[in-house]
Amino acid sequence: MGHPLSLTCGRCGRDFPPDSAAVGCVCGGPLLVGYDFPNLRGRWKKENLAAEPANMWRYAPALPLEPDESVTLGEGWTPLLRTARLGAQIGVPNLWVKDEGQNPTGSFEARGQTCAVSMAKKSGFHKLAIASTGNAAGALSAYAAAAGLEARVFMPRDVPQANFCECKSAGAVVTLVDGLIGDCTRIISERAPGEGWYDMSAFKEPYRVEGEKTIGYEIAEQLGWHVPDAIVYPCGAGAGLIAIWRALSELEQLGWIGAKRPKMIAVQAEGCQPIVRAFEQHARESAFWPGAHTVASGLRVPQSGADSLVLQILYESQGMAVPVSDSHMIDAGLQLASLEGIFASPAGGACVAAAHKLLQSGFLSPQEEIVILNTGSGLKDPAVFSTRFPRLGSGEQDKLGGLITPR
Amino acid sequence: MGHPLSLTCGRCGRDFPPDSAAVGCVCGGPLLVGYDFPNLRGRWKKENLAAEPANMWRYAPALPLEPDESVTLGEGWTPLLRTARLGAQIGVPNLWVKDEGQNPTGSFEARGQTCAVSMAKKSGFHKLAIASTGNAAGALSAYAAAAGLEARVFMPRDVPQANFCECKSAGAVVTLVDGLIGDCTRIISERAPGEGWYDMSAFKEPYRVEGEKTIGYEIAEQLGWHVPDAIVYPCGAGAGLIAIWRALSELEQLGWIGAKRPKMIAVQAEGCQPIVRAFEQHARESAFWPGAHTVASGLRVPQSGADSLVLQILYESQGMAVPVSDSHMIDAGLQLASLEGIFASPAGGACVAAAHKLLQSGFLSPQEEIVILNTGSGLKDPAVFSTRFPRLGSGEQDKLGGLITPR
Numbered sequence: 001m002g003h004p005l006s007l008t009c010g011r012c013g014r015d016f017p018p019d020s021a022a023v024g025c026v027c028g029g030p031l032l033v034g035y036d037f038p039n040l041r042g043r044w045k046k047e048n049l050a051a052e053p054a055n056m057w058r059y060a061p062a063l064p065l066e067p068d069e070s071v072t073l074g075e076g077w078t079p080l081l082r083t084a085r086l087g088a089q090i091g092v093p094n095l096w097v098k099d100e101g102q103n104p105t106g107s108f109e110a111r112g113q114t115c116a117v118s119m120a121k122k123s124g125f126h127k128l129a130i131a132s133t134g135n136a137a138g139a140l141s142a143y144a145a146a147a148g149l150e151a152r153v154f155m156p157r158d159v160p161q162a163n164f165c166e167c168k169s170a171g172a173v174v175t176l177v178d179g180l181i182g183d184c185t186r187i188i189s190e191r192a193p194g195e196g197w198y199d200m201s202a203f204k205e206p207y208r209v210e211g212e213k214t215i216g217y218e219i220a221e222q223l224g225w226h227v228p229d230a231i232v233y234p235c236g237a238g239a240g241l242i243a244i245w246r247a248l249s250e251l252e253q254l255g256w257i258g259a260k261r262p263k264m265i266a267v268q269a270e271g272c273q274p275i276v277r278a279f280e281q282h283a284r285e286s287a288f289w290p291g292a293h294t295v296a297s298g299l300r301v302p303q304s305g306a307d308s309l310v311l312q313i314l315y316e317s318q319g320m321a322v323p324v325s326d327s328h329m330i331d332a333g334l335q336l337a338s339l340e341g342i343f344a345s346p347a348g349g350a351c352v353a354a355a356h357k358l359l360q361s362g363f364l365s366p367q368e369e370i371v372i373l374n375t376g377s378g379l380k381d382p383a384v385f386s387t388r389f390p391r392l393g394s395g396e397q398d399k400l401g402g403l404i405t406p407r
Numbered sequence: 408m409g410h411p412l413s414l415t416c417g418r419c420g421r422d423f424p425p426d427s428a429a430v431g432c433v434c435g436g437p438l439l440v441g442y443d444f445p446n447l448r449g450r451w452k453k454e455n456l457a458a459e460p461a462n463m464w465r466y467a468p469a470l471p472l473e474p475d476e477s478v479t480l481g482e483g484w485t486p487l488l489r490t491a492r493l494g495a496q497i498g499v500p501n502l503w504v505k506d507e508g509q510n511p512t513g514s515f516e517a518r519g520q521t522c523a524v525s526m527a528k529k530s531g532f533h534k535l536a537i538a539s540t541g542n543a544a545g546a547l548s549a550y551a552a553a554a555g556l557e558a559r560v561f562m563p564r565d566v567p568q569a570n571f572c573e574c575k576s577a578g579a580v581v582t583l584v585d586g587l588i589g590d591c592t593r594i595i596s597e598r599a600p601g602e603g604w605y606d607m608s609a610f611k612e613p614y615r616v617e618g619e620k621t622i623g624y625e626i627a628e629q630l631g632w633h634v635p636d637a638i639v640y641p642c643g644a645g646a647g648l649i650a651i652w653r654a655l656s657e658l659e660q661l662g663w664i665g666a667k668r669p670k671m672i673a674v675q676a677e678g679c680q681p682i683v684r685a686f687e688q689h690a691r692e693s694a695f696w697p698g699a700h701t702v703a704s705g706l707r708v709p710q711s712g713a714d715s716l717v718l719q720i721l722y723e724s725q726g727m728a729v730p731v732s733d734s735h736m737i738d739a740g741l742q743l744a745s746l747e748g749i750f751a752s753p754a755g756g757a758c759v760a761a762a763h764k765l766l767q768s769g770f771l772s773p774q775e776e777i778v779i780l781n782t783g784s785g786l787k788d789p790a791v792f793s794t795r796f797p798r799l800g801s802g803e804q805d806k807l808g809g810l811i812t813p814r
Contacts, residue, residue: 074486
């Protein structure tokens with residue numbers, strides 16, 4: 001009942017025909033999909049969701065295709081976990097973690113790619129190319145495999161081994177680029193026309209954000225249709241942050257939530273914080289961050305293709321942009337794992353550290369309800385946490401089974 | 408409405424009081440939990456399941472505690488994926504993969520440990536010890552962390568790095584043992600009384616199997632309450648196989664399915680196939696398999712504590728035990744990933760290879776409906792698949808972004 005009505009540039013406002021194969025706007029801005037929410041309102045009832053499947057396709061009327069047209073691996077409807085023990089330690093009783101590591105391919109990128117690949121298939125594209133810091137490529141490779149389409153992946157050479165391996169295992173053709181995500185993006189832009197590739201990179205094809213917005217629908221539904229006071233999001237390109245914000249607007253148009261919005265918190269690594277810098281300067285756009293480095297591979301994005309949209313949301317929501325050091329994000333990831341049993345990606349750990357920091361500074365208060373996004377599983381790059389846990393050699397006593405306890 | 412009524416030894420039939428802290432039977436057999444299914448029948452209706460949460464606690468009346476007593480990370484209700492492209496390639500249209508890699512901690516062991524840890528907590532135990540090939544330890548560590556209990560892990564020294572790292576990250580005290588799972592089990596048995604450890608190893612405390620049986624409930628529910636013709640299971644200790652078989656019996660007692668049973672297929676590695684050997688010899692018990700070796704860490708179990716139960720189920724179901732070489736299980740894992748987008752553990756790959764083998768031999772037929780268990784995510788040991796995908800050095804042409812395509 002809710003097929004896309006419009007495609008509009010999120011930067012310049014230019015309109016494109018819906019379902020068109022446009023890859024970004026001529027101005028370089030991202031295309032955003034519009035639906036007829038006034039018409040959906042009243043016809044689509046949140047009370048009926050209980051009978052829908054326990055995956056993101058439960059929100060099909062707000063997605064660009066029907067569940068039976070989708071290439072699906074069962075993505076979405078991940079648990080929103082109450083993390084009371086962590087909350088007690090960082091000083092906020094009402095703390096939740098949305099555990100996106102339980103998605104197929106181990107990250108929230110599965111939501112975006114089920115949607116984007118399904119649309120690409122429906123539109124008749126056969127060769128799908130992506131520039132990625134890792135997880136989006138892993139998800140694209142999996143969904144392209146399931147769809148019987150070709151995947152062409154460009155990633156920085158030092159991408160985590162799990163990402164490299166999952167892409168290759170799914171049959172993708174992988175090129176490791178001596179450079180960062182922006183170099184990968186440029187290569188695809190240059191070569192896509194000649195090679196016949198459809199560009200699945202962030203903010204190129206418009207449907208990834210549509211899939212990712214289901215995180216926002218789920219948070220609201222899982223909280224009983226109320227909106228938390230803050231959502232803490234690890235911001236690489238920022239597609240998920242934009243997606244969640246759009247979801248909340250759509251939910252209000254549907255009459256399922258009111259006008260309240262969470263403070264949107266964008267978390268970046270100290271070694272790569274273009275959004276933080278721009279936010280501090282009250283700028284409308286970010287500047288390229290030179291020498292980007294962080295153990296959180298997904299946060300190594302020196303400039304987002306949608307930086308202006310991300311910044312606009314931070315300002316509008318009275319949110320914040322927070323830098324976290326590598327060391328703190330690992331510490332906080334271990335805090336989350338050891339108190340709650342959630343083994344998060346370093347980016348997820350960064351959000352825990354950021355929430356703690358903002359509670360200490362008073363920007364967030366102990367009375368507030370806070371949702372932390374863990375965008376992926378720690379299993380996608382255990383090497384980061386492994387640095388804290390050297391494997392000890394086997395001493396005589398250790399052979400007896402740990403008479404001396406190795407910590 | 409369905410608390411445990413009885414604890415009975417699966418080997419000698421001896422009874423124990425329900426909720427007792429017995430760790431296995433005095434005869435060495437595993438304890439099995441009984442419920443009052445005749446009384447549940449009619450009162451618990453499968454039609455009402457639609458309103459239950461999308462996790463394994465939807466089957467609470469057949470579990471030993473209430474959902475609100477559980478230490479949960481949202482485990483269970485994993486997708487049962489129709490794998491038509493793989494089916495076409497191995498010659499069976501009606502093929503499904505139950506993707507247990509989407510559980511918390513990336514494996515089906517989350518189901519067992521949510522239940523076992525919750526019961527241990529309820530019973531007042533504080534120190535939980537486990538002997539494990541890796542995934543059960545990862546799950547125990549996570550749930551113990553969430554419960555605020557101590558986890559003491561014994562694993563073979565060459566356990567996959569993801570397992571080591573997830574246990575350490577969750578705060579478990581880990582001892583890497585110069586030996587195999589049996590050596591770990593023995594150390595705990597010897598030291599548990601003195602140390603005050605509750606033994607969470609397979610077939611010691613009785614509630615792991617209770618959690619794992621929800622896989623069987625889910626397969627039946629997801630297939631619309633019919634039973635497939637075969638279930639293909641990677642058999643290490645075999646707890647999951649026993650659990651699924653028990654689930655089907657319970658479902659029949661509830662009147663939700665009939666008397667039909669699937670052929671139960673136990674898949675082992677060529678380098679460690681005690682159950683296969685015993686099955687071929689029509690034996691009631693297995694012999695210790697010397698020199699056990701396989702890339703599938705979870706299948707490196709030279710002798711199961713419940714071998715007689717596993718064998719009994721294979722005979723009773725007119726099933727089969729199948730060995731698969733390491734090379735074939737990797738091949739089949741890549742076949743699954745590249746055709747369906749499911750990045751499985753080597754053990755999951757072994758099941759694909761076994762199904763293919765049994766279709767070729769005629770033991771399984773193309774008209775049958777087959778369910779393959781992928782017990783864990785490939786992300787839990789990508790090193791196994793990595794051997795097939797060396798990272799190439801960066802040549803001049805590769806720097807341009809793959810003008811020569813590295814395959």
